[in-house]
Each structure stands twice: as structure tokens, then as C-alpha cells.
Amino acid sequence: MTLSLHRSTRVADPEPGVPGRPPWRSRLYALEGRTAPYVYVAPFFLVFAAFGLFPLIYTGWISLHRYRLGSSMSWVAFDNYAWLFSNPQFWNSLWKTITIGILSTVPQLMIALGLAHMLNYKLRGRMFFRVSMIMPYATSVAAATLVFGQLFGRDAGAVNWLLGMVGIDAVDWRNGDWTAQIALSVIITWRWTGYNALIYLAGMQSISQDLYEAAALDGANKWQQFRHVTLPGLRPTILFTIVVSTIGASQVFGEPLIFGGGQPTGGALGQYQTLGLFMYQQGWTFGQLGRAATVAWVTFALILVLVLLNTWLARRRERAA
Amino acid sequence: MHIPSPRGRRTVALAALATSVVLAVSACGGSAGGPAAAGGPVELTVGLFGTFGYQENGLFAEYEKAHPGVTIKYESTQSDDKYWPALQTRLTAGKASDVQGIEVARISDVVTNQPELWTDLRETPAGAAVGGYVDWKEKAATTKSGAVLGLGTDIGPMGICYRSDLLGQAGLPTEPAALAAQMASWPDFLALGAKYKAAAPANSAWHDSASGLYNAIISTEQKIYYDESGELVVSTNPAVKSAFDIAAGAGQAGLTARLEQFVDPGWDAGFGSGTFATIACPSWMIGYIKGKAGDAGSGKWNVTTLPGGKGGNWGGSYLGIPASSQHKKEAAELITWLTAPAQQVRIFNAVGNFPSTKDAITQVSGATDKFFSGAPIGKIYSDSSTSAPVQILGPNDGVIKKVFSDSLLSVEANGVAPADAWTKSMAAVTQQVG
The missing domain is CATH 1.10.3720.10 (MetI-like)
Incomplete structure (x- = not known):
């Protein structure tokens, strides 16, 4: 985290006077700086979403259906x-x-x-x-x-x-x-x-x-x-x-x-x-x-x-x- | 941390997507290859429950030897109540084995609710075998449109297994014929129980459980929980009420050992220790009793007919081929061989599962069993199977049966009044099935 923050500040304000890199390149760096933290924390959130949040919500969705094992779901609202x-x-x-x-x-x-x-x-x-x-x-x-x-x-x-x-x-x-x-x-x-x-x-x-x-x-x-x-x-x-x-x-x-x-x-x-x-x-x-x-x-x-x-x-x- | 701009947010979404793709791809790393090429070596997967006796008696190995190129991968679940739900999820996902066992209490559910998930055996090499069975067996596995979804393995003709040593001690007849002569009906059977109770050693009851007794009585009926049109008649069928009352009465009178079948460890132990003197035993229970009573029980047990010599059926299974199977032809050849009369006779002699084909029944009708004091088990069970009514099966038979089992246990073990137990059973059936 510290590393990426440090990088993002460095890239966000290129030192004046230093001959500039091509603009597309600095923009790429800026992008990386801004997104990297999210990528680092993504695995936890993705795993949580897949194995925690999604089953929770999907279970709620199923509870609003009549769903017999081996057949398809039909909507029954709050009958269950x-x-x-x-x-x-x-x-x-x-x-x-x-x-x-x-x-x-x-x-x-x-x-x-x-x-x-x-x-x-x-x-x-x-x-x-x-x-x-x-x-x-x-x-x-x-x-x-x-x-x-x-x-x-x-x-x-x-x-x-x-x-x-x-x-x-x-x-x-x-x-x-x-x-x-x-x-x-x-x-x-x-x-x-x-x-x-x-x-x-x-x-x-x-x-x-x-x-x-x-x-x-x-x-x-x-x-x-x-x-x-x-x-x-x-x-x-x-x-x-x-x-x-x-x-x-x-x-x-x-x-x-x-x-x-x-x-x-x-x-x-x-x-x-x-x-x-x-x-x-x-x-x-x-x-x-x-x-x-x-x-x-x-x-x-x-x-x-x-x-x-x-x-x-x-x-x-x-x-x- | 700053709040990302809209463009930033999009890249975040992209990055998240990329990560999830990586995760998804790596999760799929272990999947197996596609179907085998035609004519090449074939691996048949077989999923069963309990003891069919094939693996135990080397039938799979023998089949592999006779059919080079065919290998059989076998897996078994201990009991049907775990096996069936798991199979349902695999069936809907198209991941079931090439051959799957089906208990008779499930066959009606298969035929009425999920014919599209199973293979019509008439279109396979197994089609020719369908005609060789006792009449009701294949009828139960046939859909309204005529598709046959399972090939029968065994049936469950009924008898009464009893401890001749304990009956002797209580001054009751010990020979099957003499005992049968004193039991013209279920009330007679319970009258004998009252005599036994008066003279028997402490901690030994006449019968194992009220629910066992109930299942035996109901096994002799043609119409049980459903009528011919598929209508639920559990609350109005006098046969159900009468069986319930007889069983509840026995439980209330203290004639049962109050042990829940297949659940209470005391039930298993009771086969050896003599906590109960009699048990209604379908043929497939023969092997179970031997296993639980052990060698020490040999010669102590005996078998006779149901009261009045009535015929009945409790249990038995089928082998079916899920529609998703990639090797339908080979699977059909395998189940035809496994359920052929010759193999059914071998299985009967090894584990007691009674044959369902007419040929095999004729062949085993002379069998006797040393463990059961040389009782003519072949004759007792084949007589029971020929005089058994053609039962009407329904998709929720298993659920309803379980409701009654619990209800009867509450009468014998918790002192619930039979009338209250009946009312509660009816409410439970409506709650769950209606």
C-alpha cells in the first residue's frame, strides 16, 4: 500500500524541469498508480463476493421460489x-x-x-x-x-x-x-x-x-x-x-x-x-x-x-x- | 485514498474482471477430458447405495474380465436418504454416473416427475430383459407413455424373523410351521406377543418397533397412500388407519422394544442381545441380521411367513441409466448382465437380496439357510412374492412412511396417545406433501 501510494504521488506530479516522458506513458503510470491498490485488495473482495455475498443473496432469491430438487424454480413471492x-x-x-x-x-x-x-x-x-x-x-x-x-x-x-x-x-x-x-x-x-x-x-x-x-x-x-x-x-x-x-x-x-x-x-x-x-x-x-x-x-x-x-x-x- | 474518477472506476472494473477470469480459469484446471471415442476403451461409472452385492461378490471384476476394454468405476453411499438427494443435484447438472441405483420408493418419483432425465431402456440392449420380471416390477418403472426407466434388481418379499431360543424359553412354538399355525392374523400375532411378554426374560420385547410392525402390515396392501388415479388417499384409506392402530396398540401395550430401525444403535445390538424376539423381515434384511447378530447368532434365528400366510413387499431396487450418460449401450449391456437371472441367484445366495425375475425365483425357491436354523427361506419368500398384491406406488411414499415411523415411535417411546399421534401425522403429511 505504501509503495503504491508513494508511486502514485511521484507519477501524479512529475518533477518540473525534467524532460517529460511521452504523455501516453505518464498517463499509463498514473492509471497504474490509481488502480493498483484496488487490484491488490481485489482477491479478497472477489472471493468474498463469490463465496460470501453471492450465496447469501442467491439463497434469498431462491427463498422466494418454489424449487424442488431436480426441477425448475417458479416464483411464489413470500409463500415460503x-x-x-x-x-x-x-x-x-x-x-x-x-x-x-x-x-x-x-x-x-x-x-x-x-x-x-x-x-x-x-x-x-x-x-x-x-x-x-x-x-x-x-x-x-x-x-x-x-x-x-x-x-x-x-x-x-x-x-x-x-x-x-x-x-x-x-x-x-x-x-x-x-x-x-x-x-x-x-x-x-x-x-x-x-x-x-x-x-x-x-x-x-x-x-x-x-x-x-x-x-x-x-x-x-x-x-x-x-x-x-x-x-x-x-x-x-x-x-x-x-x-x-x-x-x-x-x-x-x-x-x-x-x-x-x-x-x-x-x-x-x-x-x-x-x-x-x-x-x-x-x-x-x-x-x-x-x-x-x-x-x-x-x-x-x-x-x-x-x-x-x-x-x-x-x-x-x-x-x- | 482518493475517490476514483469515472474512468478510474471503469479500469477498476476491468482489473476486477481480469482477476476473476484468472480465478475462474484456474478453478477449471482439474476438469476431465470429453467423452471417449467410439469403439475405444470405455470406463463405466456405477453409483449405488447400501449393499447391492455386486462389488462385494466380485461381479464387476468378472464383467471386466469378460469384456476387455470395459472398466467399471464403482462408488457407493451407505444409505438411500443420503444417496438420493446427491444424485438429484448431479442428475440436473448432467454429471450422474452411467448406471445409478433407484430404490423402489423413488421409482414413482422418477417415472412421474423426471422421465426426461433417464434413458428409455426399450431403445437399448436392455430392452429384451424387461419381459422376464414379476408382473408389478417393471410396470412400476414404466411411464404413462410406455418408456421403461429402470431394470429391476431385487424385490422385498416379507417374512417374520424370530429368535427360536427366546420363544422356546417363553413356552411358545419354535418351529416355523407350528408358529405360523398360531398366527392367522395380526391380532393373533400380538396375542402371542402378550403371552411372550408374560413369560419372557426381562428386557426382551416381543417385536423390535411399532414402525417395523406398521411397515409389515402395510406391505400386504395393494392401495396404500395413493389410489389408481394418483390421488393422495392417506387420510381416507381404511387400510392405513387400521395398520396404524394395530401398530400403535402394540407399542402402547409394551410389546415393542421401542428401537428406531436403522437409527438407534440399540436396534443393531438387539439382534445379538435379544432385546426383541421377532422382527418383520423383508428378504434383504436377512443379510443385515446375519451381519449384526454375528456368528454367535447362528442357529438362534428362524423365519416364518407373515400372519395368515399373506404376501407382501417392502423395498427392492432398480438400475437406471441417466440420460446424460455417454455410454448408454455399454451401460445397458452391463445392467442386463447384472440383473440377469443367473446373477440374481448368486446375489440371493450371497447377501439375501431376493430375485425379481421369474426364472431366478424358480431357481431359488428350494433354498434353505443354515444361519436361520435351516429355514426354507426360498419357499417362504417366493410364496410371499407370488401372493403379494400389485402395490400402487406414489411419488411421496417415502416421505409419508417416515412421518408414520416417527409418529409410531412417539407412541411407543414417549407415551403419546395413538389418536393424537394420528392427528399429528395427518397434519405433517398435509404440511409436507399437500
Whole structure:
């Protein structure tokens, strides 16, 4: 950038007195100077346009059509949206997305905070623990879900076996309404806690050690240090993880799909059918691409609203503080 | 940065265009060459789902050996519900394989909604084979104008597979004939289930799932979700309601193991562990049961006819040639050979997929199976296929079937009242199909 700017100034005002180059040549230089910056940034914008903006807009366009997989599109204006908002299955999947989101995000972030706090102390084998934090995140969704699916099995699952040891009857995790959501939330929490813990840990290490020393001198114990030094220092990091987790929660897809044996129905009652699964089911089970695109756009709008809400809340708190 | 002048803006646009052209050209670098020259070596691509048994039993290799110059490139997707949507996008893009498998629940969709995407086999070397099938098989693959779009592989005649050891423990008959004698109808079958429940070991249910039972009952009907004119009759057909009620009743009475077929890992495990004593089994499930029960299950399983000796059909497939294929003649020769009676018999003996040609059915009618305690599976399944009604298929059969499966699972596993489940199913069908 600096280079091109420098060049453009040089070419724009040719030094007086120097015998002039032919005019077409200087004009060419001028042109290059003016356009070069755009060419340099073009690849990003082109890739973004091709893989970000265009699919977004085209999905919106498809959502205004009736489009069955394997046939052609026909214009239906907002029929798909009317269909969606009058479909109880959509409201169910929206609600399940929210409940699974809360069930998984809240414990996930709290555990991550606790773990990060512990790892922030000088600890024997600290490196080992830090690396093992990231292991679940490095595991593939499919593998993790398959294993957890077995653990939560009704007839021969390890979880029911453990519950049986303390005298609790076997739970039909998969088919129950809340039990299936809890099982899924456990998988999601297991996978993402370590990732968030590492982000918190990084945030914590940027908090000055002096603050802790000062707090200790004032007689603050570990818990008070955590509440009054760590938490305020981490506020931007926490906000970041909440935003990212909220977006992640609204897009949960792989876990419930594989937990449901590859079927996007999310159980007999749709008890773990998230918006992602509902969209997939419309598009790929029923071949209704127009309806699937509608779900995609509504999900997008929802995420946008959530993020804006988050930012607004954060600003308000900052101003209040 | 200054704001570019109009001329500058034009050059920017030009530069952007140039960059995108470069990107586009480089993206196309990997594409393959055009169609092979006539008479030269031919590569046939074959795309299937599940277990057709061709690759597994060396049929492709044998065909390549007998036809120098022909190589077969085979790919398979595990289940039809993943395979079919992917095939749809490839079909519309003209990028489908030379040979593609079609499940029977999809054939009506192919025949009514996309005949232009498939090859009429009457115009190919496969045309001569069309006459050799059981009556309904090729009729289902024929369009209104008479074009034949698929050559049948297997059909799915029905039986009841059961654990003779578990039935014996509960004091029920263990021999196929003796058991069949006590099951004149579906209510009889459930009465036996009630007896079993009273005497059976804990954690062992009579039947695997309500939806399995429903599919078995409905498999014996001629008119299911559509009538002869192609009208959707799901809400008014008494046969559907009756099958639903029987299956829901069994689920409510605790006669089922509440395991979703092909989805719940507990279902797979149940074949070995005995969580259920009976399962309605189309012939293609024979191989599946063997695989899941393992060697330890050999001799414990047995097969008998459906209650009342009724005939039925559940599943079976076709091989079709997409219209975009560059090697229609060679592909047609391949599918003719694969579906010829001799090969159908081999596949039946290897994996249990029941033949759909009359010749092959005669040849396998004496077959017995050691794993299933020496049961006369050839006779049971060929009897079922000859007495099966000619089912009326419709383009949304698969979608509707799935709605009922979920609905019945909610009755057995979540305690939803059958009447509510029925109302919800009807709403779901209207929502999705209507």
C-alpha cells in the first residue's frame, strides 16, 4: 500500500524541469498508480463476493421460489415465509435450538472459566493440562457423537450403567424430550469447553500480575481475586465467547444429525431437531430447496438480531460502568 | 485514498474482471477430458447405495474380465436418504454416473416427475430383459407413455424373523410351521406377543418397533397412500388407519422394544442381545441380521411367513441409466448382465437380496439357510412374492412412511396417545406433501 501510494504521488506530479516522458506513458503510470491498490485488495473482495455475498443473496432469491430438487424454480413471492411461520415444526425447532443452546452454552462457559482460572496458577504439569484442554476440540464431531451416542444408549450404555449403580432406573436418553437435549448438550459442552478455556486463559494472562499482588496485600482471598480482578479484566473476552457461542448454538447441526443416526428428524417428537436439521430436512429429505432457503434466511436474520442485541447490551453495561 | 474518477472506476472494473477470469480459469484446471471415442476403451461409472452385492461378490471384476476394454468405476453411499438427494443435484447438472441405483420408493418419483432425465431402456440392449420380471416390477418403472426407466434388481418379499431360543424359553412354538399355525392374523400375532411378554426374560420385547410392525402390515396392501388415479388417499384409506392402530396398540401395550430401525444403535445390538424376539423381515434384511447378530447368532434365528400366510413387499431396487450418460449401450449391456437371472441367484445366495425375475425365483425357491436354523427361506419368500398384491406406488411414499415411523415411535417411546399421534401425522403429511 505504501509503495503504491508513494508511486502514485511521484507519477501524479512529475518533477518540473525534467524532460517529460511521452504523455501516453505518464498517463499509463498514473492509471497504474490509481488502480493498483484496488487490484491488490481485489482477491479478497472477489472471493468474498463469490463465496460470501453471492450465496447469501442467491439463497434469498431462491427463498422466494418454489424449487424442488431436480426441477425448475417458479416464483411464489413470500409463500415460503408464510408456510414457515405457520409451521409448528419450525417453531418447535426454533425452541429446541434455544433450549439446547442455553443447556450447552451456559455450563460450557462457566466450566471453561473455572478451568482457565485453575490453569492460570502455577501448577505441576500445567502444559499437559493445557494441551489436553484442546483435545476434545481436535476430535471430529462425528467420532465424538458416535462415542457419546453409545455412552447414552438405553440398553447397554455406560451412563445408564453408572446410574444403575446408584439405583436409578435406565433412562431412554435418545427418545425422551429433555433427556435427548441434555445428552446433546453434554456432547457440545465436552467439545467446546476446552476451546473457550484456552481463550479465557489467554485473556487472563494479559491481566497484570500487579493487580493480583495488590489484591492479595489488601487481604483478598482466591475467590475475591477471581471476582474482583479476573472477571472485570476478562469482560471483553467473555463478551467475545458469548457472541461466538451464541452463533455456534444457533447453527448446531452435526451433533444432532449423527446422534439421530444420520436422520434430520431429531427424534420422534422432533425433541432435538435444531434449525440446522430442519433446514437440512426440508432441502435434502424433502427436496424443497425454496423452503430450505427460507429457513436459512430466517436463521441468518435471527443471528443478526442476537449479535446486535449482544453488542447493545455490552455497550450499555460499558456506559453504566 | 482518493475517490476514483469515472474512468478510474471503469479500469477498476476491468482489473476486477481480469482477476476473476484468472480465478475462474484456474478453478477449471482439474476438469476431465470429453467423452471417449467410439469403439475405444470405455470406463463405466456405477453409483449405488447400501449393499447391492455386486462389488462385494466380485461381479464387476468378472464383467471386466469378460469384456476387455470395459472398466467399471464403482462408488457407493451407505444409505438411500443420503444417496438420493446427491444424485438429484448431479442428475440436473448432467454429471450422474452411467448406471445409478433407484430404490423402489423413488421409482414413482422418477417415472412421474423426471422421465426426461433417464434413458428409455426399450431403445437399448436392455430392452429384451424387461419381459422376464414379476408382473408389478417393471410396470412400476414404466411411464404413462410406455418408456421403461429402470431394470429391476431385487424385490422385498416379507417374512417374520424370530429368535427360536427366546420363544422356546417363553413356552411358545419354535418351529416355523407350528408358529405360523398360531398366527392367522395380526391380532393373533400380538396375542402371542402378550403371552411372550408374560413369560419372557426381562428386557426382551416381543417385536423390535411399532414402525417395523406398521411397515409389515402395510406391505400386504395393494392401495396404500395413493389410489389408481394418483390421488393422495392417506387420510381416507381404511387400510392405513387400521395398520396404524394395530401398530400403535402394540407399542402402547409394551410389546415393542421401542428401537428406531436403522437409527438407534440399540436396534443393531438387539439382534445379538435379544432385546426383541421377532422382527418383520423383508428378504434383504436377512443379510443385515446375519451381519449384526454375528456368528454367535447362528442357529438362534428362524423365519416364518407373515400372519395368515399373506404376501407382501417392502423395498427392492432398480438400475437406471441417466440420460446424460455417454455410454448408454455399454451401460445397458452391463445392467442386463447384472440383473440377469443367473446373477440374481448368486446375489440371493450371497447377501439375501431376493430375485425379481421369474426364472431366478424358480431357481431359488428350494433354498434353505443354515444361519436361520435351516429355514426354507426360498419357499417362504417366493410364496410371499407370488401372493403379494400389485402395490400402487406414489411419488411421496417415502416421505409419508417416515412421518408414520416417527409418529409410531412417539407412541411407543414417549407415551403419546395413538389418536393424537394420528392427528399429528395427518397434519405433517398435509404440511409436507399437500
